[in-house]
Amino acid sequence: MCGIFGYIGNKNCIPFIISGLEKLEYRGYDSAGMAYIRNDSVLEIKKVVGKVQNLKEILDFSDFSKVGIGHTRWATHGGISVENAHPHTDCKGNIVVVHNGIIENYKELKELLINKGHVFKSQTDTEVIPHLLEEMVDKEEIGLEEAVKELFKKLEGAFALLIMDKRNPNILYALRKQSPLIVGFGIGENFIASDIPALGDYTDRFYYLKDNQMAKISANEIKVYDMGVGKYIGVEPIRIPQDRIRAEKNGYPHFMLKEIFEQPLVVRRILSTVNKNRDELQIEDIKSIDISWEKIKKVFIVACGTSYHAGYYAKFLWEEELPYFIEVELASQMHHRNLRVPDETLFITISQSGETADVISTLRKVKEKGFKVLSLVNNPQSTVARESDYFINLRAGIEIGVAATKTFMAELVYLGLLKEYVKNKLYKVKIDLDKWNMLPTYLENYLSNIKDQVFETAKKYYQKKNFLYLARGRNFPLALEGALKLKEISYIHAEGIPAGEMKHGPIALLDPETPVFGIAYKDDAYSKMINNLEEAKARRAPIIAIGNEKDKKLENLVDDLIPVPNIDPFYYPYMGVMVLQLFAYYVADLLGREIDQPRNLAKSVTVE
Template sequence: MCGIIGYLGPREATPILLEALKRLEYRGYDSAGLAVLETGQQTTSLTKSEAKVDLLIEKLWGQAPSGHLGIGHTRWATHGKPTTVNAHPHADCTGRITVVHNGIIENFAELKAELSAAGHEFLSDTDTEVVPHLIEQYYRGDFLAAVRQALQRLRGAYALAMFCLDDPDLLVGARLNAPLVVGLGEGENFIASDITAIIPYTKRALILGEGELAAVTALGAQVSTLDGRPVEAKIVHVDWDVSQAEKGGFAHFMLKEIHETPDAVANTLRGRLDEAGNVHFAEFDVPSERFRTCRQVLLLGMGTSLHAALAGEQLIEDWAGLPARAIDASEFRYRRPTVTEDDLAVVITQSGETADTLVGLNLARARGALSVAVTNVVGSSAARDADGAIYLNSGPEISVASTKTFIAHVVSQALLALRLAGGRGRLPIERRQELASSLRALPEQIRRLLQSEPDIARLAHRYAHYRNFMYVGRGLGHVVALEGALKLKEISYIHAEGSSGGEAKHGPIALLDPLFPVVAICTESSTREKMISNVHEFVTRDAPVLAVVSEGEAELQGLATDVLVIPRADELTSAVLASVALQVFAYYVALELGKDVDHPRNLAKSVTVE
């Protein structure tokens, strides 16, 4: 879960590497570093920072190395504390070979012991440092051959960019269980952990597959397997504009991305849903007969994606009449799950690279289940490994806290539920039309909700001094409560927990007092009256209650301490609108407390290791 950039071309490498590292900082910000092969010299200039990229820039001020080949890295620590010594890039004993790495080398300890016995000296506590030393061990004047030999001995996950002093016109990238792309420019080329880093320079990207290696020169890239067999490169054209990866006038990426939610929803729906409520997925074109024989649906996710899975669970059971289970992907592999060839496995992962979710996908596929990846990243591991894909098409999400992609995930689950219902003949045409109309109206309703941002900000100001929160809902409102609590604790570091309304009386209600407010999801649903009863119970315990209500709500006026009003809509749409409102609420609470909203501590955007 680190950011990688590599450059080879006619321009000065240092400014390009630093600019890309700033865009990649959401992937990790424990430390940063870059290495540049200096023009006219047989030396590599290596500069590291034990903090964010800005400190690295300060260190280079006025003395930036001059060269046309270089690699950079921004880190989220897995092995070794965030220190200058442990920061990437790492080099071999001679300083000839330099490497940056994303992932975990599982067998690094045994490799390190072997290399130490052979006389190699290690400077860091990282697993990464074994890579340049292992390449050095095999190096006999052919850098690419040594890389191939070394990588075949590595176990675990890696995305690597590397170069050798003896080959100043060669930049090498390789990947296994971690994302890596090659950006193809005019007379210059790039290696990056994701497309965001390279879109200012090129819109053409080569997506490396599992166990593939790219030999990059100024003329292009040659892709092969680790044993040297040529691979036909998969090149995609990126439609994102560079402005999408910048803040666009907003104070933070998170707020910008919340405001991009209407477009994200529209893009998720586009070309998939007709007026009759029929759904078609171009990349998951499965005959209806397959859905009619489906035994159960397994929805795998982690964090925010797991909450989207919980929404999918309810919608699929309600609309398609299929047993559905939302499952914590990290626990799935350690159970003895009952998976058969009659099941559908849905893996939900924004990045398409979440390690635990990918393991769950592979386990389900090994047992014969039909699989589909719901992801935002074309060409990601999940999209390639699954039988089909449902792309969110939401554009890049830079802030660590997922906002627009969570909403797009929920909408994609609604589309999948409609597709399953249609394939199984479960919903009358009138109901499908009603649901389709509601989904198509959603982008405009979100825009309308966001007009009340100043009102939500005032509520956040009023509640920011509390140190504990309970979020409570029923049905889809329970999903809203879980996700709302997660957003608050992710970016404000305030303790918050989500509970169902029914469960509250079985323990959580004991926590309530005048200093422990409740956020109650009381929007349109079949259980709305039950939630109003819950609010009475909370008020009786003297807890402040912030009720999320639909326009025109009268029963809670004067009962709840405060109300957060959203547009009136059906249960699914209300759940989406309430989720967006609570994202805005969490944002302004964190802002009130002076937190680094886009870079919450201890978190990274894409968790690509278990």
């Protein structure tokens, strides 16, 4: 999730790095830093907490350096501090590194290096990298290039790295494993960044490093070493017109695809509103509200469309750990309800626009009866936000695509955080925020790794006329959302069905022309989901499934498995949502649909 930028050439690197970091600010961050080599031998490192503007204020722009690297950091391992900001160096101050990703075995490596005499200055996972390189180069007498290659073997996890050594200021090394890194080809200068908008002002020629590749970059040459084949390979840069990069879509063909890929950034922005005090969890927008959570008997969630699916998901999530009865209703159905709820009921309304007519009508109706309303909206100036007793700003940013993507992710995350907040209030338990802090990085890496497989799967099925989406428990609302996305933008009929209900009628729809899309993680619904998918297979229906990687039972059962990594199941729903969105997008794109403005639909439904 962090932002990386590097420059090597004949001009002063400092303005390039600052400009690049400014163009990466949208990614979200809490500190910034850069390193450059002055007079071909003096390493300068500048780091600040806060914005790139703060970094600019401490720089001496009269310094001249032809090579440098910069970074914007989102804290995961270690708090927000200058010491934890990147870049990081070895003990002798020769090797300097910036890093995006998570080093999963850093604790073991750190202990090993400390035992060998290395002194650490930060609490980050990143700092093990320069010390590891120092150990190999200075003590094991391995050349820096070979030591850099060894990192692929020694580091576990996901990483994009940019490495500089003041003893050789004519070379930068860039490594990629599951975290994006892009090389920009210049004339007498070259660039490296974690996202293409940072490069668009300087070149229109790019190479996207693939997993387990290293780039050796000088002012006049970029060489790419592939660990898989064990040698340098020829690469052909792709051309992307600079005006396309600078456009509002940032090089994406549709706003919807851009917004799918913005979701990790949205999650990071949301997490910045959470007070990370271990004894008390606070969400910025509601830290001063006067809800007596211990007196509430019922929570009533009201929403429409995609937001309804988020609320439905929250019902399962909240009932697992909170003492409330949770009811979820479509706002359009509330007109026809004669409500009989206890006085100690909290209403939660969810609306991306904050102007949905049915939601506004419900809000006013329940407030007239004296109930309190907490709303989740993406527009703090909207009617729903203004008229609610309390509201949470989703902070998803402007969403142009009619089919909601990043706002849905924002709703899921805030509803999950709200559950943690209430649990903390009721039971005074400490909340583990580490897994939340790592969520943006896991999502970014997963998107990068899975998008091609989802596209290939979409190519197999895009001409089908009907789809059934099956799931159980808390995954069922996500199946509903997957079916809705496909309907909205591809105009293909799709239906979300609780898998246990198939034998009560929907199984009659199955045939070789009706694909089934199942959600079958290894969770408490897994064995029953396997049975349901076997029933579909017996009717010769093609089966797509989202499930755990290397699940042999599922691999042998389904036609196409889109895997999630075998990590904490906490992450599965968020990863699965992105798969469902991408599948719908690619199917619609292959059909040539108007993805951002599908027929008959509007972004905000302002009439009942």
